Amino acid sequence: MSNFTIPVGPLHVALEEPMYFRIDVHGETVNHVTINAGHVHRGIEYLVTKRNVFQNVVLTERICSLCSNSHPQAYSMAIEQIAGLTVPPRAEYLRAIADEIKRIASHLFNVGILAHLVGFDSLFMHVMEVRERMQDVKESIFGNRMDIGANTIGGVRYDIDPERIGFLQQQLDAIEPEIEEIISIYSTDNSILRRTKGIGVLSHAEALDCGVVGPVARAAGINYDVRVKAPYAAYDRLQVPVHTLSDGDVWSRAMIRLQEAHTSIDLIRQCLAALPEGPTVATEERPPIPPGEAIAKCEAPRGELIYYVRMTDSPKPERVKWRVPSFLNWDALGIMLKEAKIADIAIIVNSIDPCISCTER
Amino acid sequence: MSVMPTDIESRLTAAASAGIHYGQTTDAKGVVTAWCRLAASEDLLAVASLLKTMGTRLSTITVFQPKAPPEPPKAKEGEIPAPVPTFFGGVIQDGKTYEIDYHFDIDGDTLTITAHVPTGGQIDSLTPLYRAADWPEREAMEMYSLVVRNHPNPQRLFLDPSIDNAAFERLIPYSTLVNSAASKSLWEKIMAQTGPKS
Numbered sequence: 001m002s003n004f005t006i007p008v009g010p011l012h013v014a015l016e017e018p019m020y021f022r023i024d025v026h027g028e029t030v031n032h033v034t035i036n037a038g039h040v041h042r043g044i045e046y047l048v049t050k051r052n053v054f055q056n057v058v059l060t061e062r063i064c065s066l067c068s069n070s071h072p073q074a075y076s077m078a079i080e081q082i083a084g085l086t087v088p089p090r091a092e093y094l095r096a097i098a099d100e101i102k103r104i105a106s107h108l109f110n111v112g113i114l115a116h117l118v119g120f121d122s123l124f125m126h127v128m129e130v131r132e133r134m135q136d137v138k139e140s141i142f143g144n145r146m147d148i149g150a151n152t153i154g155g156v157r158y159d160i161d162p163e164r165i166g167f168l169q170q171q172l173d174a175i176e177p178e179i180e181e182i183i184s185i186y187s188t189d190n191s192i193l194r195r196t197k198g199i200g201v202l203s204h205a206e207a208l209d210c211g212v213v214g215p216v217a218r219a220a221g222i223n224y225d226v227r228v229k230a231p232y233a234a235y236d237r238l239q240v241p242v243h244t245l246s247d248g249d250v251w252s253r254a255m256i257r258l259q260e261a262h263t264s265i266d267l268i269r270q271c272l273a274a275l276p277e278g279p280t281v282a283t284e285e286r287p288p289i290p291p292g293e294a295i296a297k298c299e300a301p302r303g304e305l306i307y308y309v310r311m312t313d314s315p316k317p318e319r320v321k322w323r324v325p326s327f328l329n330w331d332a333l334g335i336m337l338k339e340a341k342i343a344d345i346a347i348i349v350n351s352i353d354p355c356i357s358c359t360e361r
Numbered sequence: 362m363s364v365m366p367t368d369i370e371s372r373l374t375a376a377a378s379a380g381i382h383y384g385q386t387t388d389a390k391g392v393v394t395a396w397c398r399l400a401a402s403e404d405l406l407a408v409a410s411l412l413k414t415m416g417t418r419l420s421t422i423t424v425f426q427p428k429a430p431p432e433p434p435k436a437k438e439g440e441i442p443a444p445v446p447t448f449f450g451g452v453i454q455d456g457k458t459y460e461i462d463y464h465f466d467i468d469g470d471t472l473t474i475t476a477h478v479p480t481g482g483q484i485d486s487l488t489p490l491y492r493a494a495d496w497p498e499r500e501a502m503e504m505y506s507l508v509v510r511n512h513p514n515p516q517r518l519f520l521d522p523s524i525d526n527a528a529f530e531r532l533i534p535y536s537t538l539v540n541s542a543a544s545k546s547l548w549e550k551i552m553a554q555t556g557p558k559s
Contacts, residue, residue, distance in 0.1 A: 037519050038520060211418050236390045306421060
């Protein structure tokens, strides 16, 4: 068998977004992977220093569509710390509801793509059909299907009335048995199991070494979820089970996402049951933002999202830095792909739920 | 429930021989955010080694050049001139000095270690200790002219090797950035190549 190099990307049928992989293979087996990024780098970390604090809520929402709620949320949380704003209880619950709706849609999207890559296209279409209900929920409650514009500094920009609560509950009741059925299919179907069990393994020790986060970490047995470890919004008042598995393979990562999507239904129900009355923003006026610095983090669908903000006496931030979950998870791909078969490359890459828009900012 | 060790400040002080400035806050939900400024950036490796033994995770690294404070009015004859503004530890705050913030996660709490490096200075790589430092350090090296000492793989990450580093420190005209693809220059480029229609 000979050694050769396969270029994958930056534009490739197996990739939804541009990324370049230089894959050295020996016969059918991967030897080494080099990742080259930067194909859609937009310089948003520079742009946020050219806009004022309030304009950046809109800009950070456009970093990525699947995590579009997490970015403005973490950014707003950091500004609220600097300004000493207390988010009203109703807004905290509404933030958690928006977070979980986005999580269900994001996780189902990734698990659906896995079915497509495995060649099980009827399952792919079924999962996407279930996900479509959450897209309908977003459209009905927020007016948009991806960038939902839920957050503002000091609270949220949306509210839900009994009619919309009823629609949300109806959709949750509808997707709950569907997700349970999908979990059962992914747990038992041979087409899925053959292609995902024992594939793209990241051990517990390797996961700790790489510092991976989110479902990639939890599938390798790391019990870390920002909603529990560093609670924000209403999560300190919710029962949030953290799902972990120990095998660290493609199947485990998919199962964690499915279990979390199922848990999100319960979390939304908990929020609706406890939703307090009251205002949805800390102040109707634009609050003054004093000089200061803050750290904020939240659990985006792909894992821990951390924001650092430094304000001076200017209305524009001096620095806003964020680290998206995919940033750490990319590096772990080198380990997951080692000794993998060429046919499994796309499945393994998809298993970290890679977000190139987030990574390249 | 915070897990930040109660003696963290004394442990950091023992590790950083040149001294530290430490502070921490706890939010309404009990999450601790701690800040530790190093007097000397040379203490970074010793502090990071200590944090490694405590099982911390490096979340990310922030690099930027804090603006210099406005210049004070010139001292009149006989007056003592205002002191040159400096960061904790004595590095001059001239608008070009790098502030490097290392954000560590301690099971949900965050500890930020800050070092200041003057222009043309160097900072030790944390990648041999924390694999998660690899990408942030490589990104810092291409966005700024900061030198990260002993990085095991100082390859470009986002910028093409043909582009000069320190992209955050230079003014790049938009027409250059987009290779004249979206401006009047594009039209002029085409006209120069094809000439006007007869």
